[in-house]
Amino acid sequence: MKGILICTADLIKKHFKHSIVLIIQIAVTVMIFVGFIGKVQYIRSTKDVANTFNKDNVIYYYPFTFLDSEFKTEDVIKQNNLNVKSVGEADYMMINCDDQLLPIVGYNDTLLEYANLEIASGKWFNDSVDKNVIPLISTTDQYKLNDHITIKDRAGESHDAVVIGTIDKDGYVLGFNRSASKSIISAEFFVSKPYSYFIAPYNSEIYSSLSEQYDMFVEMGMPKMTLGKIITYDSKEDAEAIEKEFDKYGSVADIKLMITNYKKDIKFNILINGIILAVFAILTATGIGGINGLQSRLDRRNYIVYYILGMNQKQCALTELLRSLFVVALGFITAVILYTFESVRNFLYSSEMIISPLNFILALVFLLLICCFVSMKYVIDLGKGSLIERYKNQD
Amino acid sequence: MSIQLKNIKKSFVNNKAKNTVLNKISLDINDNELVAIMGRSGAGKSTLLNIIGCLDNSDEGEYLLDGKNINEMSNSELSTIRNEKFGFIMQDFALIEDETVKHNIMLPTYFSKNKKKYDCEKIAKTLGIKKLLDTKASLLSGGEKQRTAIARALINDPKYIIADEPTGALDSKNAELIMDTIIELNKLGKTIIIVTHDENVAKKCQRIIYISDGNLKAE
Ligand SMILES: Nc1ncnc2c1ncn2[C@@H]1O[C@H](COP(=O)(O)OP(=O)(O)OP(=O)(O)O)[C@@H](O)[C@H]1O
Ligand SMILES: [Mg+2]
Numbered sequence: 234m235k236g237i238l239i240c241t242a243d244l245i246k247k248h249f250k251h252s253i254v255l256i257i258q259i260a261v262t263v264m265i266f267v268g269f270i271g272k273v274q275y276i277r278s279t280k281d282v283a284n285t286f287n288k289d290n291v292i293y294y295y296p297f298t299f300l301d302s303e304f305k306t307e308d309v310i311k312q313n314n315l316n317v318k319s320v321g322e323a324d325y326m327m328i329n330c331d332d333q334l335l336p337i338v339g340y341n342d343t344l345l346e347y348a349n350l351e352i353a354s355g356k357w358f359n360d361s362v363d364k365n366v367i368p369l370i371s372t373t374d375q376y377k378l379n380d381h382i383t384i385k386d387r388a389g390e391s392h393d394a395v396v397i398g399t400i401d402k403d404g405y406v407l408g409f410n411r412s413a414s415k416s417i418i419s420a421e422f423f424v425s426k427p428y429s430y431f432i433a434p435y436n437s438e439i440y441s442s443l444s445e446q447y448d449m450f451v452e453m454g455m456p457k458m459t460l461g462k463i464i465t466y467d468s469k470e471d472a473e474a475i476e477k478e479f480d481k482y483g484s485v486a487d488i489k490l491m492i493t494n495y496k497k498d499i500k501f502n503i504l505i506n507g508i509i510l511a512v513f514a515i516l517t518a519t520g521i522g523g524i525n526g527l528q529s530r531l532d533r534r535n536y537i538v539y540y541i542l543g544m545n546q547k548q549c550a551l552t553e554l555l556r557s558l559f560v561v562a563l564g565f566i567t568a569v570i571l572y573t574f575e576s577v578r579n580f581l582y583s584s585e586m587i588i589s590p591l592n593f594i595l596a597l598v599f600l601l602l603i604c605c606f607v608s609m610k611y612v613i614d615l616g617k618g619s620l621i622e623r624y625k626n627q628d
Numbered sequence: 629m630s631i632q633l634k635n636i637k638k639s640f641v642n643n644k645a646k647n648t649v650l651n652k653i654s655l656d657i658n659d660n661e662l663v664a665i666m667g668r669s670g671a672g673k674s675t676l677l678n679i680i681g682c683l684d685n686s687d688e689g690e691y692l693l694d695g696k697n698i699n700e701m702s703n704s705e706l707s708t709i710r711n712e713k714f715g716f717i718m719q720d721f722a723l724i725e726d727e728t729v730k731h732n733i734m735l736p737t738y739f740s741k742n743k744k745k746y747d748c749e750k751i752a753k754t755l756g757i758k759k760l761l762d763t764k765a766s767l768l769s770g771g772e773k774q775r776t777a778i779a780r781a782l783i784n785d786p787k788y789i790i791a792d793e794p795t796g797a798l799d800s801k802n803a804e805l806i807m808d809t810i811i812e813l814n815k816l817g818k819t820i821i822i823v824t825h826d827e828n829v830a831k832k833c834q835r836i837i838y839i840s841d842g843n844l845k846a847e
Contacts, residue, residue: 236738247726538722541683542780543711543739545703 237548240539241555247535248528252560255524259564259600260571262517264581266596267572269510271586276499278587282405285349287492290318292475295409295461296483304482306462313478316471319343321463323409324435329385330394336428337369338406338460339435347463348407350432354378355398358434367394368434372427374402400427409461426584463488514603522607525557529611532556550612557608561600569593630787630819631657631680636689638675649675651842652689657821659787662814664830665823667839673823674792676839680821681714681790682706694787711739715781715818717810719793721773723780725766729757732765733779740784751779755809771802778809789813791822795829807832 245252296304310317321343327334340348345358350370355378358368367384371377382394400406406427464479466472472487479485536549544552571577572593582588633655639648649672657663665673678684679691682698691698693709701709716722723732730748737746752758755775760768765776774794781789791810795803807829814820822833830836838845 236735239738243724243727243731535724538724538735539739540707541710541716541718541722542736543707545707547703548707 236539236544237552237555240535240544240552241559244528244532244535244552244556245559248531251524251528252563255520255560256564256567258517258520259561260567262513263565263568263593263596263600264571264577265510265513266599267568267588267592268582268586269506270592270595271582271588272502272506274587274589274592275585276503279405280499281351282407283492283495285351286347286407286488288347288488290466290472291347291488292464292466292472292479292485293461293488293491294464294479294483294485300482306464309478309482313474315475315478316466316468317475318465318467321347321465322435323460323462325429325460330382330430332385335430337431337433338429339433341435343465344463345434350400350406351404352398353401353404355396357398365393367392368397369394369431370433371396371399371431372402372404372406373430376430394433396431400432406432514599517600518603518607521557521561521604524560525608525611528556529553529614554608554612557604557612558601561604565593565597565600568596630659630694631655631821632690632692633680634690634692636676636679636686636691638672638679638684638686648842650679650686653842653844655837655844657819660814660817660819661835662811662820662833663822664833664836665821665839666825666830666836669825671839672842673839677790677792677821677823681716681788682710707739708741711736712742712784713787715778715784715786715789717774717777717781717789717791717794719796721770721777721797723765723773723776726764728762728764729768729776729779730761732776733761733783736780736784744785746783748779748783751782755779769802770798771805774798774802774806775809778806782813787819789818789820791820793823793825795824795826803829 294306296306306320306322309315310320320341322341323344324339326337326339328337329335349357352370355370357370369376369382371380376382376396376399378396378399380396382396384392384394386392404427406425464475466475476485476487532553536544536552539549539552540546633653635652635654636650637648637652638650639646641647653676665676667673675684679686682693685699693713698706698709710716724735729752733748733752734746737744748761749758752761755778757772757775757779760772760776765773768776774797778794789810794810795806798806803826810820810822811832822829824830835846
């Protein structure tokens with residue numbers, strides 16, 4: 234084994250300059266692959282969230298941010314005699330939890346019914362919850378299932394709250410924080426990382442008073458967070474009237490259409506990323522294959538000498554395998570090191586990618602597959618036939 | 629008897645034509661012999677030497693080395709035999725050109741299973757290349773390269789030395805020096821088989837064997 238390692242080191246040293254280009258190429262492939270897996274994972278987890286919204290007869294409405302605070306959706310509906318079934322709303326509030334001001338997102342009944350998010354532990358809101366305590370879904374690690382929290386309202390009165398469910402910390406919630414139109418759809422509309430500590434039902438007396446605290450923040454100069462709404466309807470004619478009217482106050486789009494566009498978007502995204510990945514995979518494969526082929530030829534003499542001096546052909550093959558694996562390992566390590574730089578991460582990856590050690594493990598497996606595929610030929614060649622004969626033939 | 633070849637046959641297929649290089653050759657070599665093998669180019673001298681040195685197999689026949697049947701041995705057993713029992717000296721030196729003299733000399737010890745003490749410096753000193761130990765092999769003269777190869781052949785203290793035209797790439801002065809060294813080694817107890825085209829080299833050997841048309845003729 235000592236001999237194999239020494240010879241491997243000698244050969245690596247001999248070709249180090251040639252290997253640098255290949256190492257960089259491998260590193261780039263790893264980075265791209267990691268991003269691709271990140272995208273696929275993102276899409277996988279967002280698709281579930283988006284699918285909870287795949288319902289008939291729902292319109293998404295996102296008000297213009299410059300509308301004054303007097304503007305009310307109900308007024309538009311009443312004034313225009315629109316036939317609306319129900320309006321689903323979310324509100325962003327600051328509340329006093331255990332003497333700490335925390336952001337919370339309140340969903341009204343309609344929204345609670347439509348947005349049946351995947352729960353990591355516990356359960357989604359339902360009627361069986363004790364009316365005397367405020368149910369909360371925790372979206373951070375900080376609050377765990379069944380934690381009790383004391384909420385203080387503006388009058389200084391305390392209320393009991395309990396965490397009835399949690400959402401996975403890497404999970405997604407419905408966004409409601411982007412405008413959407415019929416044609417321009419971003420995955421970000423449907424999903425976002427949780428931007429509050431809790432999701433809570435927005436039907437309690439207590440909240441309306443608590444919500445004022447948020448208004449206080451707005452007065453203090455904090456930006457107002459505009460959230461989208463959903464409007465449900467019964468007939469196509471009603472939908473047309475609703476869309477026509479609300480178009481004046483923001484952007485509107487039918488949820489079904491948005492989901493369809495979103496799915497097209499996903500497919501396109503995967504296709505583009507897949508093509509880029511495939512191109513780099515082919516480049517890397519030909520790179521590893523070509524350079525390995527060249528090096529194997531250049532190294533043939535070394536292997537003959539090793540063979541004469543006491544290596545058997547299997548050991549020669551093993552040496553060759555170790556040599557190619559070393560280059561792959563260096564490329565991989567280069568990628569990992571590059572990843573630790575924030576600027577590289579910001580340049581290559583977006584928030585629409587989930588990146589974890591799993592991505593890197595898959596990238597390594599992918600590389601090893603390529604490496605095995607292209608260098609096996611040389612390794613197998615070295616392992617069989619007579620080295621001495623081929624040495625003579627080449628002269 | 630230490631090397632016993634019985635009815636060894638070896639042929640190569642070139643462009644579908646069968647070329648029988650060794651046709652039922654039998655040869656015995658005793659301990660501490662110095663044997664020269666001669667014959668015209670293409671006669672099969674290297675082929676015979678490769679079979680004796682366990683670098684290549686024969687197609688037919690029996691090969692006993694120190695009483696052990698080589699035909700029955702696995703590849704890894706054969707590589708151990710090459711490493712421990714044989715020292716090889718080649719016409720083109722077979723050095724790793726971009727490594728130092730010392731690294732080249734030490735290579736066989738890295739493949740060796742027994743933990744003998746190797747005295748690289750002493751061997752290098754006897755061969756007059758001690759000062760060159762840290763020099764890259766590619767920078768050496770032909771004579772120095774061959775002395776490096778001899779040092780490497782000796783490092784594992786093998787019983788046999790196989791030399792395939794060791795002086796073929798050297799000028800007459802260096803050739804004589806190398807030949808003197810080889811004869812010296814024979815006096816120290818090594819069994820040496822040497823392929824040569826040079827009558828003067830052959831004359832210094834105890835026994836000369838001629839190969840032609842796949843057969844051996846002793847003199
Ligand atoms: N691997 C091989 N494949 C096909 N033919 C071979 C192979 N090795 C040797 N031969 C043929 O076998 C014959 C003997 O070759 P060998 O190298 O033993 O000759 P040699 O006596 O050493 O010649 P030289 O003095 O030129 O070194 C030659 O005709 C050669 O072409
Ligand atoms: Mg020859």
